Every structure is written in structure tokens, then in C-alpha cells.
Amino acid sequence: MPRKARLDAPGTLHHVMIRGLEGRDIFSNDEDRENFLARLGQLVKKTGARILAWSLMDNHVHLLLFSGPSGLSTLMRRLLTGYAGWFNRKHGRIGHLFQNRYKSIVCEEETYLLELVRYIHLNPCRASTVKSLEELDSYRWSGHGVLIGKNRNDWQERDYVLGQFGKGRSKAIRAYRQFMEEGQDAGRRPELVGGGLIRSLGGWSKVLSLRARGEQEEYDARILGGGDFVHAILREADERLMRQMKSRREKVCIDDLIKRLCKEAKVREEELRGGGQRKAVSALRARIAHLLCREMGISMAEAARKLGVGTPAIAMALRKKEQERKD
Known part of the structure; x- marks a missing residue:
């Protein structure tokens, strides 16, 4: 079955996942990670995208962002092509670095934004790359440290995310960190890495309950959100395609x-x-x-x-x- 076209409207909330070919590492050392982040920061400023959360793992990357006026594809094409070329030259290799297309899921902000921020920033803890939340606080390769003020960059939407937890900076940071602590034991969250009916409703049991009541909910594998949100996104995509x-x-x-x-x-x-x-x-x-x-x-x-x-x-x-x- 052919793949569906990406949903790529400016200002849309995307959870983007980038994986190495055949699960191989895409970062060999800190210089590689610094180069990737430098490119990301430059492109964010050029394209008007807004990064809310991010995490660099050895063989994959998570990004949560609002796409800019040119949409998501321009940013991702320039980021991945530029980094792959640099990585191959530096490490004396040829061929593809990344696995197929990057994966992007359009997400309903009201329901999923904070859950995704937490899920993405806790990735190093789940993978045992860091041993505790205290170690994550100063970990350089996740956006968590930027939110609590231990690390710095000039391209992450720190104020926007902290604004979801309160008005005062110190109070918001404490509330955010408490939110992170509460999620440490949640484990892997498969419902947050894709779209479709089961994920959008929160599990198969919810789907069965919906069907038992004789109700229907619109869904799409490219979208994580409720039926009304899915309908609105698809309608907008159809209108844009017609234009x-x-x-x-x-x-x-x-x-x-x-x-x-x-x-x-x-x-x-x-x-x-x-x-x-x-x-x-x-x-x-x-x-x-x-x-x-x-x-x-x-x-x-x-x-x-x-x-x-x-x-x-x-x-x-x-x-x-x-x-x-x-x-």
C-alpha cells in the first residue's frame, strides 16, 4: 500500500522521530551531536519553526515542534541532508545514514503537548543513558536541562513550555520538574509515538468500548488526537491540496x-x-x-x-x- 502524503501545514504541532538506518548509530561522539544541534538551531531561526522538546539518542532523535511558515518538510530536508553529508565526510563513509523517511505525527496540542514534552525528555532515563532525574537535569543532549535552567540555547521555546505550568519562572520550573518526577515510572508509552484510532483513544479497550456503544470516531494513522481534531486537520489538508x-x-x-x-x-x-x-x-x-x-x-x-x-x-x-x- 502506498504511503500517505505528509500532513504539513504551517504552525502544526509535530512529533518527529528520526532513526538510523537498520538501527545503527547516527551519533558517534559529542562533536556529532553538537553539529546536529547547531544545524537544528540555525534552521529553526531561518524557517520560523518552534522547538518545544527534543532528545538525541545514539541511534534516533525525537523532536516536538510547531512547524514554521514553510511547513515541516523544508526544515527536515535541510537538516537531515546537511547533517548526513557532514557525518559521512567526517567518518569516511558513504550511503544512507537515516532509515527511510523521518516519521512525523500531527498532535492535538491541548491533549498531548505536555505528555509529549515529558515523554521525549525522559527518553535518556528510559534507555538508562542517565541514572536519575537529577542527572538528567544537567544532561546536554535533551531539552529538559534547558527548561529547568541548567543548560542553555537560544532556539528552544522555553517560556512557552514553562508557561503551561504557571506564570512565575521559579514556580513554573518547580511544577514542571514535579510533572517529570510523576512520569518516571510510566515506562514506554506506545500511544505517544504514532497516530490512529487505538493510540488516539488511549488503548484497545477504549476502542472496544466505543464500538460497543455503536459510536464512531474519525481517525488517521498520521494524527494523534480526538475525532474532531482529526476531522479538522484532514479537512484543512484537503482544502490545501485543492488549492x-x-x-x-x-x-x-x-x-x-x-x-x-x-x-x-x-x-x-x-x-x-x-x-x-x-x-x-x-x-x-x-x-x-x-x-x-x-x-x-x-x-x-x-x-x-x-x-x-x-x-x-x-x-x-x-x-x-x-x-x-x-x-
């Missing part, structure tokens, strides 16, 4: 129109798109600009990109064309 498809159809339509009109006017398409100023080229450009902006509803900025001139030139061409029609 993208419409945009692609319009692009094809515009390109075909320009090609046909250039042929009719015996003007080379390269000259038109390259900003040519011959009288015949300018006249054709004005005609096409009028068709695109006044009849097809295309923005002047988009028309300018298609026709090889600036937006002011399109505005002037439209005024001249409209004046000609009045005369």
Missing part, C-alpha cells in the same frame, strides 16, 4: 496561453519572458497582462513573474490597455 491543484492547473493554463499568443504574434517566447522591449513585444505583453489580470484573476505580481517585468510595468500596461479600450 495546490488549482494553482498547478492555472500555471499550465497560463504557460499554454503565453505560448499560443507568442506564436500568433510571431514573437519569441524567450524574448517576451526575458523582458524584451521591442514595440511588438511590449504590445503583446500588455495584451497578455490584461487577459491574466482582468479576465483570469491572476495577481499583477504573478503576471509580472510570468512576463519578465516588474509589477509596476504590469500596472502601467493594464492602464494603457484600458485607456485604449475607452478610446
